[in-house]
Amino acid sequence: MNCKADSEQDVSHNDDKENTKTLGKVYLVGAGPGDPGLMTLKGKGLLECADVVIYDALVSPAVLSMVNPQAEKINAGKRRGRHSLMQEETTQLLIDKAQDHAVVVRLKGGDPFIFGRGGEEMEELINAGIAVEVVPGITSGIAAPAYAGIPLTHRLYSSSVTFVTGHETSGKYHPAINWHAIAHGSETIVIYMGIHNLPYIVEQLIAAGLSLETPIALVRWGTRPDQEELIDHLGTIVEQVEKTGFEAPAIVVVGAVVNMHAVLSKQEH
Ligand SMILES: C[S@@+](CC[C@H](N)C(=O)[O-])C[C@H]1O[C@@H](n2cnc3c(N)ncnc32)[C@H](O)[C@@H]1O
Numbered sequence: 001m002n003c004k005a006d007s008e009q010d011v012s013h014n015d016d017k018e019n020t021k022t023l024g025k026v027y028l029v030g031a032g033p034g035d036p037g038l039m040t041l042k043g044k045g046l047l048e049c050a051d052v053v054i055y056d057a058l059v060s061p062a063v064l065s066m067v068n069p070q071a072e073k074i075n076a077g078k079r080r081g082r083h084s085l086m087q088e089e090t091t092q093l094l095i096d097k098a099q100d101h102a103v104v105v106r107l108k109g110g111d112p113f114i115f116g117r118g119g120e121e122m123e124e125l126i127n128a129g130i131a132v133e134v135v136p137g138i139t140s141g142i143a144a145p146a147y148a149g150i151p152l153t154h155r156l157y158s159s160s161v162t163f164v165t166g167h168e169t170s171g172k173y174h175p176a177i178n179w180h181a182i183a184h185g186s187e188t189i190v191i192y193m194g195i196h197n198l199p200y201i202v203e204q205l206i207a208a209g210l211s212l213e214t215p216i217a218l219v220r221w222g223t224r225p226d227q228e229e230l231i232d233h234l235g236t237i238v239e240q241v242e243k244t245g246f247e248a249p250a251i252v253v254v255g256a257v258v259n260m261h262a263v264l265s266k267q268e269h
Pocket residue numbers: 033034058108109110111112113114115116138139140141144191192193194219220221222223224248249250251
């Protein structure tokens with residue numbers, strides 16, 4: 001891949017050659033859920049010729065090992081808990097790096113536009129006059145269940161899926177997730193960032209009318225060598241999480257498709 005030819009842009013808006021400045025381009029690249037084999041060819045090509053890679057905490061070491069050894073690697077996930085400031089700092093860093101480097105990769109776990117703040121970052125870069133492009137990745141909400149033997153749709157059990165966050169931030173356009181609507185809106189529910197609030201989410205889904213027997217699966221570090229699964233029912237999952245000490249990061253799947261795990265988890269990776 002000839003990244004430089006693809007990315008360099010002349011941002012001069014006048015005829016004065018002295019003031020002509022060449023800026024780089026920022027690529028918002030999805031790193032997928034962890035298995036390096038799930039990285040897209042386009043994303044891999046960009047990692048191999050990147051000048052700078054700014055990556056998040058959930059990007060797997062196996063994917064990071066694909067990065068051009070000469071590239072500057074910056075961990076933007078280090079200072080967790082300072083989200084708003086960190087986001088501003090990260091965006092500014094991208095803008096600064098694009099002033100001096102042709103290929104700047106913003107590497108995000110899964111897909112950048114699925115609960116990854118990719119939309120926000122891209123908007124800010126466009127507003128700052130920086131060339132930017134998204135390279136989608138395989139989102140963990142699809143890949144982790146798949147590796148656990150859970151198809152999100154199945155002709156016999158589910159013809160609809162909802163992807164929802166279990167972790168709501170303040171200042172959103174919508175004050176709260178309507179779990180009642182989610183419970184009735186589709187047959188499979190996939191919850192990102194749902195472990196911390198699981199007792200509340202389960203309580204809401206049961207209050208909305210889902211049976212205590214509804215199957216539920218938690219898939220931690222999906223697609224990685226240390227993937228862990230916890231398969232249970234809505235009525236007992238919270239107790240099981242406490243008993244086993246199951247922790248984030250994990251994808252939660254609710255619905256009859258979870259029963260397919262019994263057979264499809266016999267697949268080999
Ligand atoms: C901020 S969201 C980022 C989602 C990401 N953009 C994606 O498309 O997968 C972080 C959450 O994604 C989920 N997640 C990311 N990678 C995962 C993995 N390998 N296995 C299970 N869950 C994962 C967890 O729910 C985690 O708390």
